[in-house]
Amino acid sequence: AAQPYDAIVLGAGAAGMMCALTAGQRGLRVLLIDHGDAPGRKILISGGGRCNFTNLHTAPDRYLSANPHFAKSALGRYSPQDFLTLIERHGIAWHEKTLGQLFCDGSARQIVDLLMQECAEAGVTLLLGHPVAAIAQRDGLFHVTRNGIDLAARALVLATGGPAIPKLGATGFAYDVARQFGLSVVQPRPALVPFTLGAEEALFQSLSGVATEVEVHWQKTRFREAALFTHKGLSGPAMLQISSYWQHRTPIAVDFAPDAAPGWLVEHKQRQPRGAVRRVLASGLPARLAEVLAERLGLDGELGTITDKRLRAAEAQLARWPFQPNGTEGFAKAEVTAGGIATRELSSRTMMATRVPGLYAIGECVDVTGWLGGYNFQWAWASGWAAGQALAEA
Ligand code: FAD
Structure with missing residues (x-):
């Protein structure tokens, strides 16, 4: 031999x-x-x-x-x-x-x-x-x-x-x-794999191709990088990173305004009571995303017509927007x-x-x-x- x-x-x-x-x-x-x-x-x-x-x-x-x-x-x-x-x-x-x-x-x-x-x-x-x-x-x-x-x-x-x-x-x-x-x-x-979202998140699927910088949280782990909406769910570096930690049937939370100071929506209202919510959001986010978020928050119309309390609640929601992925795109895309x-x-x-x-x-x-x-x-x-x-x- x-x-x-x-x-x-x-x-x-x-x-x-x-x-x-x-x-x-x-x-x-x-x-x-x-x-x-x-x-x-x-x-x-x-x-x-x-x-x-x-x-x-x-x-x-x-x-x-x-x-x-x-x-x-x-x-x-x-x-x-x-x-x-x-x-x-x-x-x-x-x-x-x-x-x-x-x-x-x-x-x-x-x-x-x-x-x-x-x-x-x-x-x-x-x-x-x-x-x-x-x-x-x-x-x-x-x-x-x-x-x-x-x-x-x-x-x-x-x-x-x-x-x-x-x-x-x-x-x-x-x-x-x-x-x-x-x-x-x-x-x-x-791991390092895109998330898929269920039918109840269909509104976000209309944003396929839109990207924005976020801070994504899963339990105590967080990443600040770009997120990308896809026709199946969520991708981009922030989502790929957190996917490695994520466990099935748990939510992730997305901060869409990681640089905003506390009270920023109320402050905007004081300065620009005639401003539309979705316009204010669009100053820091892609316009299509701002529109979907405003719609989901149920905040249409001018800032001046909305109570401070509701604006503070909206701020909190924008800082911890929950998504419940129903899975990932699997080994084919990992x-x-x-x-x-x-x-x-x-x-x-x-x-x-x-x-x-x-x-x-x-x-x-x-x-x-x-x-x-x-x-x-x-x-x-x-x-x-x-x-x-x-x-x-x-
Ligand atoms: P591999 O590089 O996968 O090598 C394994 C080898 O084993 C392959 O050549 C395969 O053909 C061979 N093989 C498999 N099964 C058998 C078998 N049964 N018999 C004989 N041979 C077999 N990481 C980074 O750090 N930076 C990046 O930019 C980056 N970009 C990536 C982009 C994509 C699209 C993908 C999929 C991964 C990327 N990665 C990146 C991850 C990185 O490629 C892997 O972590 C790395 O290649 C792992 O190295 P490895 O040698 O262990 O395995």
Whole structure:
């Protein structure tokens, strides 16, 4: 039989490529396998084609996980600056957009090319285009059957991501392999995903395409970013962010006037008693939204005709407008999967399964999920680097 590899990495996405090149650079014989015809397909479509490849404000509290401490070690040892150094070494031009989000000036293709070049220079073998049929462990080796051929390695790294956007070849394969080896999986759910609203909110569906800056609240969590009305419900960065925290059958609350001072409607009335409510609202909000909100509040007509009490109640409602999503657009539209391989099964330093020596899990398939804005790629780089480094030390 052929000489076994030091490591087989399953999944040539962000995490898998980073792990493979890190281990390869340290002299390991690494085989990288993907069932797709090309590596890094999610990278290519990410960040609107420009890849939001990291976030300068990366910190463990911007990640969701059953164990909020788990991501600290890897994130602490491979930082946004480390990835930026790599980007600059390859001469890739980049810019900061908002909120610490870094994008390529050119195209996400440059990130995939960088990773592929680093893999090639590190001697990584890449096999594309066939699914893995079976995985087994015997004689101290992991055996992977692919296209009728048995491939063996001392270590196996699960980097096949989660089931978000199945039409890009995303699968729950990593969970199946984890369960095969007796590892528990935290129920995967769509995250960074648009909400759907029921028929009772039909008025808002007429606003499809309207966007405005809001502060959205769910329990104690809040985000201040743009919200977008869609024909199905609510999207935009604010809604995607809060969707990762949201639980079914609970309301979210939207502050449509996050900068307004207390008493602003009453004050407006004193200054402009002849002003129409919807005009006043339209000074800070898109006109169509202002109209729908005024209609929902039952406040038509001039400010001067409305009591202060009703105006104060309207203010309170505008600051905490309740929406009860009836669901989300699901994995088909989710940017990431929350949940995944339970962190308690893994070493936070090496990403190795503590009960299955030689088996590692990295990237999105692990129960660590970042905010919108480059945090998920930073987790992929950091966890991939940690495992690649650990493979070389093992
Ligand atoms: P992936 O990158 O998904 O890689 C997994 C690989 O495994 C894939 O190549 C897949 O083909 C392969 N695979 C799956 N199943 C199998 C199988 N059974 N056998 C063999 N191979 C398999 N994050 C950011 O930080 N910034 C962004 O700008 C951003 N934009 C995004 C835009 C969109 C539309 C989407 C969907 C996601 C975006 N994300 C972004 C999230 C980010 O893409 C993921 O978090 C990240 O790609 C996860 O990396 P990964 O390596 O764990 O998994």
